[in-house]
Amino acid sequence: MIKNQWYAVEFGHVIGSTPHQVRLFGQDLVLYRDTKGEMVCHSDICIHRGASLAGGKVVGDCIQCPYHGWQYDTDGVCVKIPANKAGSPVPKKARVDNYPCVEKYGYVFVFFGDLPENERPPLAELPGMADDREARAEGNRVVQGEFAWNANYERVIENGADAAHAPFVHSTSFGNPNKPEIEDFDLVEHRVGDHLMGATYVVHLEPPDPKGIWKVLRRGKERPPVATGNGVFFPNITFLQVNLPIGVMTIFTAVVPVDENHSISKWTMMRTFFTQPWAITLLRADKDSYKRTMKIFYEDRATVEGQRPELVPFDLSAELQVKSDAVQVAYRRWRQGNIDRGWLIDEHVVGTGRYEGAKVVPSPARRANPELANAWVLKELEAKEALRERREVERA
Ligand code: FES
Ligand SMILES: [Fe+2]
Numbered sequence: 508m509i510k511n512q513w514y515a516v517e518f519g520h521v522i523g524s525t526p527h528q529v530r531l532f533g534q535d536l537v538l539y540r541d542t543k544g545e546m547v548c549h550s551d552i553c554i555h556r557g558a559s560l561a562g563g564k565v566v567g568d569c570i571q572c573p574y575h576g577w578q579y580d581t582d583g584v585c586v587k588i589p590a591n592k593a594g595s596p597v598p599k600k601a602r603v604d605n606y607p608c609v610e611k612y613g614y615v616f617v618f619f620g621d622l623p624e625n626e627r628p629p630l631a632e633l634p635g636m637a638d639d640r641e642a643r644a645e646g647n648r649v650v651q652g653e654f655a656w657n658a659n660y661e662r663v664i665e666n667g668a669d670a671a672h673a674p675f676v677h678s679t680s681f682g683n684p685n686k687p688e689i690e691d692f693d694l695v696e697h698r699v700g701d702h703l704m705g706a707t708y709v710v711h712l713e714p715p716d717p718k719g720i721w722k723v724l725r726r727g728k729e730r731p732p733v734a735t736g737n738g739v740f741f742p743n744i745t746f747l748q749v750n751l752p753i754g755v756m757t758i759f760t761a762v763v764p765v766d767e768n769h770s771i772s773k774w775t776m777m778r779t780f781f782t783q784p785w786a787i788t789l790l791r792a793d794k795d796s797y798k799r800t801m802k803i804f805y806e807d808r809a810t811v812e813g814q815r816p817e818l819v820p821f822d823l824s825a826e827l828q829v830k831s832d833a834v835q836v837a838y839r840r841w842r843q844g845n846i847d848r849g850w851l852i853d854e855h856v857v858g859t860g861r862y863e864g865a866k867v868v869p870s871p872a873r874r875a876n877p878e879l880a881n882a883w884v885l886k887e888l889e890a891k892e893a894l895r896e897r898r899e900v901e902r903a
Contacts, residue, residue, distance in 0.1 A: 511620030512742040514763035528561035533766040549814035550604040554884035604870035626662030631740035647777040654804040660764035661819040689831040706837040707738025754780030829897040
């Protein structure tokens with residue numbers, strides 16, 4: 508996994524004043540809103556006996572552990588140990604990792620890493636995706652859904668940004684196996700300041716040949732190719748935009764990296780057509796959008812879950828690249844850039860641990876307070892370079 512990124516992990520509307528657990532790279536996190544409605548994200552392992560805070564409750568701005576009632580504030584600092592005598596100080600070590608989080612585009616973004624605020628990469632800017640719920644619904648009909656995969660998130664992301672598989676995998680929804688050629692395209696890089704935040708491209712896909720009655724009705728009337736946008740916004744959002752004769756359908760999908768072999772696609776579809784109440788009631792247009800979007804994922808499932816190796820290789824030459832793979836190459840290069848910065852965490856069993864105890868991705872407070880270096884009960888997961896260096900020292 509790559510640390511020090513803003514991962515979209517959940518739909519914003521799901522989070523309220525009841526604790527909500529999400530799993531990211533095998534580490535459980537708990538999300539809730541404080542009394543001001545601000546989102547809070549902590550490591551979900553109580554440092555007393557390892558209970559899940561998500562099973563507890565929110566008390567004022569704090570989260571209370573379900574086991575012995577310890578309370579942690581919005582910074583993850585324990586402020587109350589009920590079993591201790593009133594007035595006795597709370598030990599400095601009583602704190603959990605707190606991760607910065609923001610709500611944007613209808614998603615919760617969690618900064619999974621320890622960089623101070625001024626060094627963090629920005630959030631990706633999603634084109635045409637309004638920040639607030641009402642604005643997103645303006646001129647659009649919005650439908651959301653989820654799809655769970657037995658596959659690593661990077662395989663799912665590369666699939667979501669890939670146009671060349673449509674004629675084969677999606678021949679009944681939007682690809683035509685008789686016309687699989689991908690025209691030459693320009694890859695558009697998306698930047699925020701100096702940061703490369705994504706890559707997209709547009710190709711014209713031939714629609715599937717008409718079937719059944721449409722074969723007769725459409726005879727002699729060629730359907731024009733459909734301009735289709737594809738791409739990825741780093742670290743974990745894919746983009747699909749289909750320009751149909753009746754309007755535009757855009758799908759942004761947050762691919763949540765649950766653990767090494769599991770991911771969940773949390774998608775938001777926006778369509779500019781069939782937005783009128785009659786279309787929604789009479790044509791059941793929302794239900795139809797939901798079904799059509801899920802069909803795309805079901806079509807992809809067997810192929811993506813069957814890819815070997817399960818993880819996207821680090822070496823570009825470990826799989827063959829052709830011209831139409833430009834966006835995947837851009838994604839792999841972006842990933843390599845982060846690995847070069849020392850942000851790869853190569854231990855896949857995050858959160859659990861045998862007798863040596865659980866480990867967590869380090870949060871900003873660890874770096875911001877060097878005097879607390881020993882004040883963390885849970886050990887931090889080391890980046891790959893640091894781990895390698897330590898093992899070399901141990902061996903010497
Ligand atoms: S395990 Fe959380 S308070 Fe004891
Ligand atoms: Fe697909």
